[in-house]
Amino acid sequence: MSSLLGGISAGAMLVSIGQAAMAQQTPGSPGAPAVRPERPDTRSPATQAAENYDPKGVPMGSFKLFPELELDEVYNDNIYATNLGAAGRTGSFIQLIKPSLSLRSDWNQHALNFFAKGNIGLFSVSNTPNFTDFSLGADGRYDIQRDWNVYGGGSFSHNHEDPGTPNAATGAVPPNLYDQIAGNVGYFQKFNRLSVRADGRLDNYNYVNNFTSINGSLASGARNRTEWRESLRAGYEIVADTQAWVRGSLNQRRYVTQPDASGFFRNSSGFDVVAGLQIDFGGITSIEVFGGYMQQDYVDGNFKQVAQPTFGLTGYWNPIREVSVRPFVQRTVNDAGLASAAAYVSTSGGVDVDYKIRPNVKLIAHGDYAIADYSLISRTTNEYDQYWTFRASAMYSPDNIFFVGPSYQYVYKTSNLQNANYDQSIVMLRLGAHL
Numbered sequence: 203m204s205s206l207l208g209g210i211s212a213g214a215m216l217v218s219i220g221q222a223a224m225a226q227q228t229p230g231s232p233g234a235p236a237v238r239p240e241r242p243d244t245r246s247p248a249t250q251a252a253e254n255y256d257p258k259g260v261p262m263g264s265f266k267l268f269p270e271l272e273l274d275e276v277y278n279d280n281i282y283a284t285n286l287g288a289a290g291r292t293g294s295f296i297q298l299i300k301p302s303l304s305l306r307s308d309w310n311q312h313a314l315n316f317f318a319k320g321n322i323g324l325f326s327v328s329n330t331p332n333f334t335d336f337s338l339g340a341d342g343r344y345d346i347q348r349d350w351n352v353y354g355g356g357s358f359s360h361n362h363e364d365p366g367t368p369n370a371a372t373g374a375v376p377p378n379l380y381d382q383i384a385g386n387v388g389y390f391q392k393f394n395r396l397s398v399r400a401d402g403r404l405d406n407y408n409y410v411n412n413f414t415s416i417n418g419s420l421a422s423g424a425r426n427r428t429e430w431r432e433s434l435r436a437g438y439e440i441v442a443d444t445q446a447w448v449r450g451s452l453n454q455r456r457y458v459t460q461p462d463a464s465g466f467f468r469n470s471s472g473f474d475v476v477a478g479l480q481i482d483f484g485g486i487t488s489i490e491v492f493g494g495y496m497q498q499d500y501v502d503g504n505f506k507q508v509a510q511p512t513f514g515l516t517g518y519w520n521p522i523r524e525v526s527v528r529p530f531v532q533r534t535v536n537d538a539g540l541a542s543a544a545a546y547v548s549t550s551g552g553v554d555v556d557y558k559i560r561p562n563v564k565l566i567a568h569g570d571y572a573i574a575d576y577s578l579i580s581r582t583t584n585e586y587d588q589y590w591t592f593r594a595s596a597m598y599s600p601d602n603i604f605f606v607g608p609s610y611q612y613v614y615k616t617s618n619l620q621n622a623n624y625d626q627s628i629v630m631l632r633l634g635a636h637l
Contacts, residue, residue, distance in 0.1 A: 253561035255599040257636040259306070267305050272634035274298035280626040281331055282373055283366025283615075292374070294327035300634075307342075314342040333362040333377055339384075349392035356385040366615060366624055368546060368574050368587070369539035371419065378539070379410040380425075395439040403431040409539075424462040425539050430454045443482040449492075450475050455537060466505070468544050472498035472535065474512055489517040498535045498545070504581050505544045508535055515551075524558040535579075543580035549573045552591075562600070566609075568593040587617045597632070606633045 259266030276296040284291045302319035318338040325331045339357025346352070362377040363370040371378050388401040409425045430453065437447035450473065457468045478492030491514070498508040515531040531551040538545050552570025559565060569592050576585040595609030611628040 255562045255602045257602060260637055261308075262305070264308055265305050266308050267303065268636065270300075270302045270304075270634060270636035272298070272300040272632060274300065274630055274632050276628060276630045278626065278628045280624060281325065281327070281365065283364075283370075283624045283626060284372075285621040285624055292327060294325045294331075296326070297324045298322065299324075311345050312343060314340070316340045328374070330374055330376055331365075333379075335359075335361050337361075349397075350390070352387070352389050354385070354387040356383075358383055363539075366613070366626065368536070369419070376411060378419075381408045381410070382406065397437045397439075397445075399435045399437075401431075401433045401435075403429075405429045420539050420541055421463055424457070424459045424468075426458040427468075427537070428456050429537075437480075443484070445480045446478070447480065447492075448475075448477045453498075461502075462541075464541050466544070467502040468500070468505075468537075470498050470500045470505075470544065472496065472508070476512060476514075478514075486520050487518065489515070491515045496533075496535065498579075500544055500579075502544070506579055506581060508545075508547065508579055510547060510578065526556045527553065528555075529553045536574075538576065540576070540583075542583040543576040543585065545579050546574045546576045546585075547578045549575070562598060564597045566593075566595045566597070585617065585619055587615060587619075587622070590614045595630075603637065604633075604635050606631075608632075 257268055257270070259268045274297070276298060277293065278296060279291070279293040281292055281294045281296075299322040300320065303317065305316040307314045316338075317340070319336065321333075321335040323331070323333045323335075337357055337359035339355060339359075341353070341355025343351050343353040359382045360379070361382065362379050364377065365372055369378070383406040384404065386401065386403040388399065390399045391397070406428045407426060409423070431451060432453075433449060433451035435447055435449040437445045439445050453472050455468075455470045455472075460469065461467050474494060474496035476492045476494030478490060480488070480490040482488040493511065493513040496508065496510055496512040500507070510533075512533045513531065514533065515529065517527075517529045519527040521527075529552070533547070533549045535545050536548050550570055550572035552568065552572075555567045557565045570590075572589045572591075574585075574587040574589075576583050576587075591611065591613050593609065593611040595607060597605055597607035599605045609630045609632065611630075613624075613626045613628075615625070616623050
């Protein structure tokens with residue numbers, strides 16, 4: 203559901219404070235081992251078919267094409283994320299146009315997928331905050347043997363940053379725009395109880411514009427950079443459906459402009475070492491927890507070394523077939539677009555709940571709390587931001603082609619900086635069709 207508001211609300215981006223990969227993620231690896239099998243479906247085949255409202259896809263040889271078009275009407279009562287005490291809070295209706303195409307292989311072995319999607323936002327109050335986001339890419343997997351494969355993917359995206367989120371512009375100015383080239387390659391193999399996964403990722407960012415934020419932003423070119431990440435994970439199945447694992451990761455972040463206009467060198471290198479436990483209780487309940495140590499070292503002495511514990515949790519609880527509960531916790535170091543800080547330590551946690559009250563009627567709820575702490579890295583700012591996000595929505599599918607539903611989201615941010623607090627309410631009606 204977070205993607206539903208991604209084009210127009212700060213709240214949709216707030217989860218990414220603690221889950222940067224969601225906002226900056228390279229195409230997912232189809233070769234990664236599944237975390238959790240679904241709860242066994244005891245319905246008859248005829249009942250399953252009658253109650254399946256998922257898109258069927260259009261057969262195209264050994265592929266299936268999944269086209270979709272969504273048209274959303276939105277009202278945001280604070281489109282510029284204006285401070286709580288400031289005058290001139292601006293509300294606006296927004297029209298979202300969201301086309302997408304996905305071409306997926308329908309093979310018993312190997313996999314190859316292509317996608318293209320867009321998100322156009324048109325504001326009624328002014329053309330200034332309008333945006334046109336799009337992305338296209340592909341990913342695939344080559345199966346060497348049953349539990350042995352290699353995988354990879356690549357994509358190009360043109361995106362914007364929403365007001366009120368970390369690094370974003372504030373006030374009645376155009377949104378920050380950037381292009382991202384992303385790619386990943388990986389290797390997975392399982393030897394009886396032992397499994398090994400090696401993964402490499404690249405993200406290149408090129409900023410088109412970068413307007414003023416609460417505490418000052420970098421010029422557009424000063425944010426251009428390339429990030430590399432390499433990781434190796436080994437797991438051991440202690441007993442059936444219980445795996446212990448360890449992972450080590452390296453990262454390198456290299457900026458085009460060195461130093462920036464403030465005289466800072468923003469290049470850095472880091473690593474993390476974590477150990478985790480993954481337990482599956484028969485597809486009804488599963489949990490994965492991990493903890494360890496992360497470190498990020500900066501070339502410039504104005505930025506502190508990050509040496510902090512890191513941790514995470516993902517869970518799934520399926521008390522009945524119609525209900526799923528998914529908690530999450532994560533901690534990362536994310537680069538900042540501010541003149542006074544190279545990065546911030548992000549810590550977040552929350553829960554998503556889905557309830558299918560009927561096969562074609564779903565209720566969705568989301569809540570999360572996130573912290574962006576710049577003081578742990580910068581010697582020139584003590585900024586400490588907190589975000590609360592709550593969202594509720596419903597979705598009705600009269601058949602497997604059309605869908606419609608309302609949603610409401612509330613975001614509240616507090617900060618130790620002056621004029622940086624804000625709240626925001628967003629109401630949306632979604633209407634779409636897919637094949």
